[in-house]
Amino acid sequence: MDKEDKNQKSVNIGQLLRKARVDAGMSIDDVQKKTKIQKRYLEAIEEDNFAALPGDFYVRAFVKQFADAVGLNGSEFIQKYDQDLPGGENVNSIDNESREGQNYTGNQPEPAQSQQSSQRTARHDPSSPEPNHSGWNMRKLVPIVGIVIIVVIIIGVIWVGAGKLAHHNSNSASSTTSVSVSSDSSSSKASSSSKQKAAEDKAKAKSKNTKATGTQITKGSNENEYNVKTNEKETKVNLKGTTKSWSAVSVNGSQVWQGTLNPNQTHEVTIPANSKDFNVNLGNATATDITINGQKANLEKPANNGSAQVRNVTFKLTK
Template sequence: MSQMNEERNQTIGQELQEARLEKGLSLDDIQQVTKIQKRYLQAIENGQFDQLPGPFYERAFVRQYANAVGLDADSFIKDHAIETKDVAPDLEKAHVDADNVTRAGMRKEVPSTADRTKSLMPKVLIGAAIILIIGIIWALVASFAGATRSQNDSSSVSVTSSAVSEQKASSSAAKSSEDEAAKKASEEKKAADKDTIKLGPSQVTGNTVKYSGIELPQNKDTDMTLNATADVWTQITDVNGGVLYNGTLKAGANQVIKIPATSKGVTMQIGNANVLKVKLGQEDVKLDNNGTIVWNANLQFKR
């Protein structure tokens, strides 16, 4: 098959995506029908034919996709002049997973637990060093304050017993009031920090934006709010595979999804990312899709 130019690939992907959305189908539905791995379907929709396993698959995959969304596959292939060289498929790395989907190559290296632990070690050491420095400063300040108080006591003039008692009582009451105020302020600050959501930096790779260190409140469910200015299909899946939401959000509608306190992260698949706004609690989650319609978001939580 001769290599398609970028404009034609984009046109093919857009027409297939529009046909899928008109039928209210998700990429998971197309995968179930065609047995083509979902990331290849996403590559076709994005016009990224160079992400397919090889030239043999371009015509075959487009034909299967067109059939799955109710298009006349033969006419679609002919209209877009999709041709395939007489080559055999590269099945050297092909395998069939438990979900009965055939996958050819494009395996991703998954970092091991040891690698992740190693990458966290510098942060742990820096945190421990900061805590140690704060402890030393606090000890020096406390020691200086104690020495100053002792010097002031030794230089005080003699006063009557009743005056000393009155001064001690006043000092004790003032100190107690200060301690109560400080304790209350500390508790309020801890409570505010506990409920604060921090997104951290994002990283865009291909058609996915990743937030790898989102800080969420501990032992507490978190609301994710979706707002659409036009119709948009989306699916939100927990890292353990549970589907939290799957459907088409109508224009002007809001959808609130509860993120369980035990969740370590979610993955979003979005069919019309340009019209979708996402919030975690009160924090806006920027999708950084730069105009791309079909988009993914990978949100990983720290608790």
């Protein structure tokens, strides 16, 4: 398919989404409020200007959310027009090579057009030497064998140590001819007192930690809703990316920050006092940590096979 045909197909995606939005009686602002995606990204999608979006992954994520918001089935829409989205042909090429027996994972970044042509020629050249799979498998097997040996050694050490301990306890028991009832009672009381003291110390430490932070995070009605009980005047939300990830924060329905975090990069957003709730829109939830007033928010996995990456999480604030 030539470039002109490909561009024509890409135009159809924006036209289809725009038509569905108009048919649904929605404006771009309505879609932005529903999806929490920036208005300029939504306008770029309708204009098929996918280069304005953060990357190929976000193209598909945003198009799916756009389609769902205007009444279409986002998953079916993406599946139907996948080849017309950036990276679609590269995915198809990888599938074809997999059926031909090539060992290609599809995780490599998309190369330049000239590099793709040279790589296709190299892959289909009959004179090219076959990869040495046996040597690769042997290199892969060596660390596995080493791990197995280490595990066996550890188990052996534990076994020998347990045997010596059992033998020592047996000798100690045989050397003791009698034990008084009062000694047993004292030992039992001491053990009970020790356990009780440990439990009290643990409870005090937990209470002290709660008072120090003044913030508790609990799950709400579903896995995308959480309650935040805090005594702080202002709520500070810290976002940290473990890998490159896009995030946006909205307060009472209005977006106050959005951006892409690099690995180990953090960004702090201060939620104004007397705010009722705030929303965190995550482009890659599994690669983003959320901390509220020093307390980490542990997000539960979505139910019914929902997306664990693209998530829209609401935090309701209470005193």
